[in-house]
Amino acid sequence: xxxxESPPVGAAGLTRDRLREMYRYMLLxxxxxxxxxxxxxxGRAPFAISGQGHEAAQVGVGYALRRDYDWIVPYxxxxxxxxxxxxxxxxxxxxxxxxxxxxxxxxxxMPSHFSSREHNIVSGGSPVATQILHAVGVAQxxxxxxxxRVVVVTVGEGGxxxxxxxxxxxxxxxxxxxxxxxxxxxxFAISVPQSLQMAVEHVTERAAGYGMPGxxxxxxDVLAVYRAAVEAVExxxxxxxxxxxxxxxxxxxxxxxxxxxxxxxxxxDLDSMRLHDPLERFRADLESSSILADGDADQIRLExxxxxxxxxxxxxxxxxxxxxxxxxxxxxxx
Amino acid sequence: MPEITYVEAVQTTLRDEMRRDDRVVVxxxxxxxxxxxxxxxxxxxxxxxxxxxxxxxxxxxxxxxxAIGMALAGLRPVAEIQFLDxxxxxxxxxxSEAAKIRYRSNNGWSCPMVVRAPCGGGVHVHxxxxxxxxxEALFAHVPGLKVVLPSTPxxxxxxxxxxxxxxxxxxxxxxxxxxxxxxxxxxEEEYLVPIGKGQVVRxxxxxxxxTYGATVHEAVAAAEKLAADKIEVEVVDLRTVRPLDxxxxxxxxxxxxxxxxxxxxxxxxGVGAEAAALVAEECFDALDGPVMRIGGPEIPAIPFAESLAxxxxxxxxxxxxxxxxxxxx
Numbered sequence: 012x013x014x015x016e017s018p019p020v021g022a023a024g025l026t027r028d029r030l031r032e033m034y035r036y037m038l039l040x041x042x043x044x045x046x047x048x049x050x051x052x053x054g055r056a057p058f059a060i061s062g063q064g065h066e067a068a069q070v071g072v073g074y075a076l077r078r079d080y081d082w083i084v085p086y087x088x089x090x091x092x093x094x095x096x097x098x099x100x101x102x103x104x105x106x107x108x109x110x111x112x113x114x115x116x117x118x119x120x121m122p123s124h125f126s127s128r129e130h131n132i133v134s135g136g137s138p139v140a141t142q143i144l145h146a147v148g149v150a151q152x153x154x155x156x157x158x159x160r161v162v163v164v165t166v167g168e169g170g171x172x173x174x175x176x177x178x179x180x181x182x183x184x185x186x187x188x189x190x191x192x193x194x195x196x197x198x199f200a201i202s203v204p205q206s207l208q209m210a211v212e213h214v215t216e217r218a219a220g221y222g223m224p225g226x227x228x229x230x231x232d233v234l235a236v237y238r239a240a241v242e243a244v245e246x247x248x249x250x251x252x253x254x255x256x257x258x259x260x261x262x263x264x265x266x267x268x269x270x271x272x273x274x275x276x277x278x279x280d281l282d283s284m285r286l287h288d289p290l291e292r293f294r295a296d297l298e299s300s301s302i303l304a305d306g307d308a309d310q311i312r313l314e315x316x317x318x319x320x321x322x323x324x325x326x327x328x329x330x331x332x333x334x335x336x337x338x339x340x341x342x343x344x345x
Numbered sequence: 346m347p348e349i350t351y352v353e354a355v356q357t358t359l360r361d362e363m364r365r366d367d368r369v370v371v372x373x374x375x376x377x378x379x380x381x382x383x384x385x386x387x388x389x390x391x392x393x394x395x396x397x398x399x400x401x402x403x404x405x406x407x408x409x410x411x412a413i414g415m416a417l418a419g420l421r422p423v424a425e426i427q428f429l430d431x432x433x434x435x436x437x438x439x440x441s442e443a444a445k446i447r448y449r450s451n452n453g454w455s456c457p458m459v460v461r462a463p464c465g466g467g468v469h470v471h472x473x474x475x476x477x478x479x480x481e482a483l484f485a486h487v488p489g490l491k492v493v494l495p496s497t498p499x500x501x502x503x504x505x506x507x508x509x510x511x512x513x514x515x516x517x518x519x520x521x522x523x524x525x526x527x528x529x530x531x532x533e534e535e536y537l538v539p540i541g542k543g544q545v546v547r548x549x550x551x552x553x554x555x556t557y558g559a560t561v562h563e564a565v566a567a568a569e570k571l572a573a574d575k576i577e578v579e580v581v582d583l584r585t586v587r588p589l590d591x592x593x594x595x596x597x598x599x600x601x602x603x604x605x606x607x608x609x610x611x612x613x614x615g616v617g618a619e620a621a622a623l624v625a626e627e628c629f630d631a632l633d634g635p636v637m638r639i640g641g642p643e644i645p646a647i648p649f650a651e652s653l654a655x656x657x658x659x660x661x662x663x664x665x666x667x668x669x670x671x672x673x674x
Contacts, residue, residue: 082418117451126450133417134450138441144407145442148414148422155370155396155420174434178407185402340452341488343512 040091061264062088067289068258071236101322140173150188169200184222187252197262230258373425409435429464444489467522473649479610503538543590549577566661602633612640634674
């Protein structure tokens with residue numbers, strides 16, 4: 012249950028190219044997230060949710076999965092995870108600007124309600140933790156059909172107070188289902204600190220009560236998350252049942268574009284949090300071990316910015332939804 | 346053509362569809378070895394095993410929420426809630442999730458599932474406040490759901506089969522007062538009764554009585570009493586309360602000019618209010634009297650003592666009195 016120690020880069024059995032790719036996804040997620048917030052402050056995106064500070068946790072878990080084979084049931088901070096699973100920056104920029112081409116929902120939902128049938132990313136609503144039970148049902152279907160797929164479902168630590176959370180873990184453990192429960196614990200549910208959410212230090216202290224292993228990792232350490240996720244996914248895939256995985260993250264931005272965390276978090280807390288930015292940490296590790304050479308990080312940043320710029324141009328020019336479509340797709344026989 | 350009960354119609358239809366389609370799985374409290382508290386899943390565990398007939402933990406949100414996940418992954422789950430009275434913990438899953446999955450994903454995902462639940466009073470003890478409620482109006486309000494309440498063994502089979510093959514979530518509420526009290530010849534071969542279509546169960550020219558569930562039979566009994574006085578009541582079994590059969594309601598109301606809506610559920614905000622509003626909007630020029638309603642009084646549900654229960658329940662006599670009041674208008 013103790014936090015695992017950070018290993019030297021390369022110890023996770025990943026190639027140099029793989030490590031660079033992981034850094035690229037973390038950076039792409041961060042820059043895309045920042046762009047959406049800028050669009051909000053420009054008055055062009057009505058609402059935005061940020062996942063900044065969660066990139067290491069999301070890339071670590073995403074890289075433990077088989078893309079377009081395994082499934083994820085994400086929550087609203089998973090902008091980087093859905094990139095790893097195959098979605099594109101344009102997909103979230105279309106959603107941010109409420110354009111018809113938004114593949115998540117056709118601009119019917121608020122942004123960050125990720126969905127892609129093509130990439131096995133299950134659509135979610137806004138109630139917290141309802142998705143836990145959906146992942147359990149998906150896993151039950153995999154088991155029933157004797158498929159060796161795995162489903163990862165994510166939630167914040169606040170969501171672990173919901174009844175659906177407890178019910179879902181209980182059910183998954185009873186049937187030893189191939190599901191990994193990832194708690195992206197950033198210590199705040201909007202303004203409510205973890206100490207008012209639970210009486211335990213780590214969510215994983217409850218794992219034994221559900222009847223499954225629980226592993227807490229430093230969510231700012233992408234390779235620590237990756238190693239823990241590989242183990243959990245392997246256990247799920249080989250019939251060993253579910254795992255409760257907790258990645259302890261920092262929430263670098265406010266809960267949403269309508270929130271200001273300076274109103275309820277101490278200035279020194281916000282300052283010290285920035286010293287734990289997972290992106291800077293991974294870049295420094297990769298540079299000190301020469302996996303990123305001088306200038307490589309800048310080059311990757313440039314490439315990501317170009318990708319986002321192009322995507323934004325496309326989203327800018329894309330049409331808004333036709334009002335005539337508002338009544339469609341309530342039922343399948345419409 | 347064998348004569349079977351309503352609950353046997355449910356049980357054999359589930360069994361036959363599970364034999365035909367291995368995507369169909371059944372889950373709920375006591376649905377396994379015991380075969381359900383009313384026997385609606387009797388024998389299924391023994392024939393199909395514990396992977397397809399799952400005794401769930403005692404957690405209604407799980408029963409519906411896990412079924413949603415199964416449906417998303419390509420199965421055809423049937424979730425049983427032991428009594429409709431116990432469905433509130435699963436309302437979030439039904440209203441926020443199942444009902445909206447197709448719409449919110451712009452037709453990317455769908456949620457084909459059936460939520461079965463026994464409802465209503467009328468078994469030797471009515472079941473009192475928490476084993477007797479008719480809560481269909483709560484679901485009839487929600488776009489994305491379909492809500493079906495069969496009144497006969499024949500319809501129970503045909504509508505359940507339609508529900509099992511429907512592309513969207515269907516709430517299938519079985520009146521437990523009918524489970525064993527009603528027998529009917531039901532064909533062994535498969536047939537579908539379409540969701541969203543009502544049926545004239547007793548034709549008449551003077552008054553239209555729109556109803557559903559067990560109340561259909563009470564309304565027919567009341568209509569026979571009025572027939573002795575040459576007042577012909579048309580009894581329409583709506584069968585589905587979302588979507589309502591608007592065409593049938595309007596056609597019948599325009600023909601008779603007088604409308605009574607009768608249901609066991611509480612009157613205020615009920616399905617009857619929607620049907621009455623439809624008639625008022627579409628048939629105003631053809632009406633020959635006020636649109637009337639009869640239903641449960643403004644108390645939470647059926648009380649336990651028989652003397653109190655009688656105050657809640659309709660029965661043929663109350664419906665007959667209301668019909669005579671309307672006929673005299």
